[in-house]
Amino acid sequence: MTDKPEDKLPSIEQIADLLIDIACELMTSGAHTMRILQNVSRMAESYGYKLDLSVFQLSIMMTITSKDDESKRLTLNRKTKPLLINYKFVSNLSSLSWDTYDKHLTYKEVKERFHEIISEKRVSRWLILILVSFANASFCGLFKGDIYAVGLVFIATLIGFFVRQEMMIRHVNHLVIYASSAFIAGLIAGMGYIFHLGNTPEIALASCVLYHTPGVPLINSVLDIIEGHILTGISRLVNASSLIACTAIGLFSAMLLLGLDKL
Numbered sequence: 001m002t003d004k005p006e007d008k009l010p011s012i013e014q015i016a017d018l019l020i021d022i023a024c025e026l027m028t029s030g031a032h033t034m035r036i037l038q039n040v041s042r043m044a045e046s047y048g049y050k051l052d053l054s055v056f057q058l059s060i061m062m063t064i065t066s067k068d069d070e071s072k073r074l075t076l077n078r079k080t081k082p083l084l085i086n087y088k089f090v091s092n093l094s095s096l097s098w099d100t101y102d103k104h105l106t107y108k109e110v111k112e113r114f115h116e117i118i119s120e121k122r123v124s125r126w127l128i129l130i131l132v133s134f135a136n137a138s139f140c141g142l143f144k145g146d147i148y149a150v151g152l153v154f155i156a157t158l159i160g161f162f163v164r165q166e167m168m169i170r171h172v173n174h175l176v177i178y179a180s181s182a183f184i185a186g187l188i189a190g191m192g193y194i195f196h197l198g199n200t201p202e203i204a205l206a207s208c209v210l211y212h213t214p215g216v217p218l219i220n221s222v223l224d225i226i227e228g229h230i231l232t233g234i235s236r237l238v239n240a241s242s243l244i245a246c247t248a249i250g251l252f253s254a255m256l257l258l259g260l261d262k263l
Contacts, residue, residue: 010107015047016064016074018111022093023053023060025118028081029089032220033229036060039097043110046101057235082174085216092117125165132211133158140207148198149207152189156208160185178243179250182209186254193260205255212247214240 019040026036033055044051044064054061059079066072096117100110137154145153164181168174189208192201217240224233255261 010047012049012064012066012072012074014107015044015049016062016076018107018114019044019051019064020060020062020076020078022096022114023055023062024078024080025114026090026093027055027060028084029093030083030085030087030216030220031090031093032223032227033232034223034227035090035094039094042097043100046104047107055229055232057232057239082168083217086122088120089117092120129158129161129165132161136207136211139210140203143203143207145200145203145207146198148192149200149204152192152197152201152204153208156185156188156204157211159188160208161211175242175246178212178246179253182212182247182250183254184250185209186251187258190254190258190260194258205251205260209247209251212243214243217243 022043023036023040026039031039036055037053040053040062041051048067049064050067051062051064057080059077061075061077063073063075093114096110096113099105099113105113133154136157137150140150140153160181163184164177167177167180185208186205189204190201192198192204198204217236221233221236221240224230224236226233252261
């Protein structure tokens with residue numbers, strides 16, 4: 001009786017292909033570089049390999065080498081998907097790396113669990129839309145905005161974030177997405193000035209684009225620089241700064257159109 005292919009000892013090509021997929025998924029889900037390196041290296045070690053990993057903004061390059069025979073090595077380079085923050089994926093993949101190391105999971109078990117993790121249903125986009133709108137409106141209230149300002153920010157966020165979701169589905173450039181979404185949110189929030197709604201229209205205008213704040217890229221950029229991954233950290237910082245600049249451009253364009261540029 002012959003063994004099934006998946007029951008045999010996995011080849012270096014199979015191990016490398018699986019590990020770089022895991023590294024790319026961690027990068028896409030919002031993990032910082034050191035976490036990616038530690039998780040994937042831990043899994044490689046459990047199969048008798050060591051690896052060198054280079055993480056970039058749009059791709060990951062990995063060289064995997066057998067500990068027993070250093071002439072047995074393989075280098076792979078793979079593009080990463082656009083950033084789609086999901087810390088549940090990051091947590092589950094980190095747990096998988098520890099289980100692989102501690103429980104000596106087989107290649108087949110790791111591959112099956114990896115596909116189970118990335119196949120998990122994401123939170124409904126409509127639930128996220130509502131929660132983000134309430135959160136941004138709450139920020140407006142926290143900054144002493146009145147009920148009119150809070151309502152405008154809720155509507156501005158609801159429409160602006162919806163436009164952002166739709167443009168992301170259509171794979172529009174992320175810089176254009178941020179500028180366009182901020183422009184629409186700014187137009188709606190600026191109605192407080194146009195129609196003299198409430199006493200704090202300036203707070204509504206200032207807080208209507210807070211949902212655009214690229215917190216994860218900024219935090220990861222600082223962590224990468226502190227941990228010595230300078231190139232990756234700087235690239236993340238530049239990307240986050242570009243998103244902030246596009247948000248500012250979108251908001252200023254809306255103010256310019258409404259005649260509020262001299263506030």
